[in-house]
Amino acid sequence: MTNRPSPPIAMLAELTHRCPLSCSYCSNPLELTDRTRELTTETWIDVLGQAASLGVLQLHLSGGEPASRRDLEVLVKAARDVGLYVNLITSGIGLTTARLDALEAAGLDHLQLSLQATTADKADWIGGYKGGFARKLVLAEEVRQRGIPLTVNAVMHRHTIDDVGAAIDFAATLGARRIEVACVQFYGWALANRDALLPSRIQVTQAKDTVAKARRAYAGRITIDFVPPDYYADYPKACMGGWGSTGINVTPDGTVLPCHAAATIPGLVFDRVTEKPLSAIWHDGSAFQAFRGHEWMQEPCRNCARRDQDHGGCRCQAMALAGDAAATDPVCRHAPSRPAIDEILAQQVAVSPSFVYRSNKREKTSSVNIAAR
Amino acid sequence: MTTDPVPLLPRGTRLHQDRVRDTWVLLVPERALLLDEIGTAILQEVDGRSSLAAISCRLAERYGAPEPDVASDVREFLDGLVGQRLVDYQ
Numbered sequence: 001m002t003n004r005p006s007p008p009i010a011m012l013a014e015l016t017h018r019c020p021l022s023c024s025y026c027s028n029p030l031e032l033t034d035r036t037r038e039l040t041t042e043t044w045i046d047v048l049g050q051a052a053s054l055g056v057l058q059l060h061l062s063g064g065e066p067a068s069r070r071d072l073e074v075l076v077k078a079a080r081d082v083g084l085y086v087n088l089i090t091s092g093i094g095l096t097t098a099r100l101d102a103l104e105a106a107g108l109d110h111l112q113l114s115l116q117a118t119t120a121d122k123a124d125w126i127g128g129y130k131g132g133f134a135r136k137l138v139l140a141e142e143v144r145q146r147g148i149p150l151t152v153n154a155v156m157h158r159h160t161i162d163d164v165g166a167a168i169d170f171a172a173t174l175g176a177r178r179i180e181v182a183c184v185q186f187y188g189w190a191l192a193n194r195d196a197l198l199p200s201r202i203q204v205t206q207a208k209d210t211v212a213k214a215r216r217a218y219a220g221r222i223t224i225d226f227v228p229p230d231y232y233a234d235y236p237k238a239c240m241g242g243w244g245s246t247g248i249n250v251t252p253d254g255t256v257l258p259c260h261a262a263a264t265i266p267g268l269v270f271d272r273v274t275e276k277p278l279s280a281i282w283h284d285g286s287a288f289q290a291f292r293g294h295e296w297m298q299e300p301c302r303n304c305a306r307r308d309q310d311h312g313g314c315r316c317q318a319m320a321l322a323g324d325a326a327a328t329d330p331v332c333r334h335a336p337s338r339p340a341i342d343e344i345l346a347q348q349v350a351v352s353p354s355f356v357y358r359s360n361k362r363e364k365t366s367s368v369n370i371a372a373r
Numbered sequence: 374m375t376t377d378p379v380p381l382l383p384r385g386t387r388l389h390q391d392r393v394r395d396t397w398v399l400l401v402p403e404r405a406l407l408l409d410e411i412g413t414a415i416l417q418e419v420d421g422r423s424s425l426a427a428i429s430c431r432l433a434e435r436y437g438a439p440e441p442d443v444a445s446d447v448r449e450f451l452d453g454l455v456g457q458r459l460v461d462y463q
Contacts, residue, residue: 007393007394009405010405053393054393055391055393055394057389057391057398057400057405058400058403058404058405060403083389085387085389085400085405087402087403109385109387109400109402110385110402110403112402112403147384148384148385149383149384149385149386149402151402151403177383177385177402177458178402178403178458219456220455220456220458221458222458223457223458
């Protein structure tokens, strides 16, 4: 690469891995970072300033549950002070009225509320937290009354995708201007739980139909972003808009990643904000340089007409399913490893296995107590 | 809705001067829209008090362009953002 990369537009700041929920599709790594290794308030404030100087416009405060950090309000204020657009990605658990007051005063721009399911039984089962849904509803109503700009993020998988219409109605009732109905992507915990989470082709087709109807019904009222599972696609997603091109992730201990799952690729060396300036990491860090441009590509990507459209798809998925991070994303119908995906789809089981809930010990499981498809 | 509504940037939508890229951007939930000169000029006139006609009139005067052309550009640009719920008409 001789071209200097454009600055990143968005930063995902994973403030903590701590979370009251333990969803089986959590995007955090299987090895969770302990609280004692989390960055200090001062370091985060410095990182936010560096991010704005580098060109970041959008800050996504995430986790774990970012409200688990007591200094969340301080960080929101620091981010606004340097001009960042501050989006809080939350389950809503732990956000009291007093904390919402403080977040609004600090200048929070937008809140993204996760929705595990539209009924208490199912949501609490999926999140592994009894009473969580009731607490979420209280928070959601509070957010509605205050007029905090809201996106509902309804996570879709085998057990929730048939309720997509209800999820959209739910978001509309809350006054959300936007709903994301994104199917679980299979990395980390979700990959470990894939048999319990992957929807069937019929479910996906029906959901697309429901979303199309809802888009007509709610036109001008709520924007619906629907992301079907890529296993059923013919071409891969343009993951992260291209590696090291638009997004930058900082983990709870300050490790800087090109995407949240990048650490699953062996051989990549990641820099930390405690050791190097963010700008140097973005421009020259070896992990960021690894899959920029085209030189790393293999056939059929290298000479494919779509190579600048989908950038070869997802490197982490290539690693996970083809065993080679530089391979074509196995989702692509031209990928040599596409049969691996077809095999997974062909082997879907009639009864969902139990979830392996996210935990530090990786042993907590629970039997399926909702009628499985 | 009147035929000459007053556009307003709702809470959660902000016009921002991006000094790194030397451009103006519209910051909205989970996205940043890079604006060209025309988009910037229009959105800088959106103050929650001026109607579309008033905005078009000011821009036509400033750029010395025919008002009907400007009015149609303003309407099309803002209608697009209203459709995405990034601007409100009142």
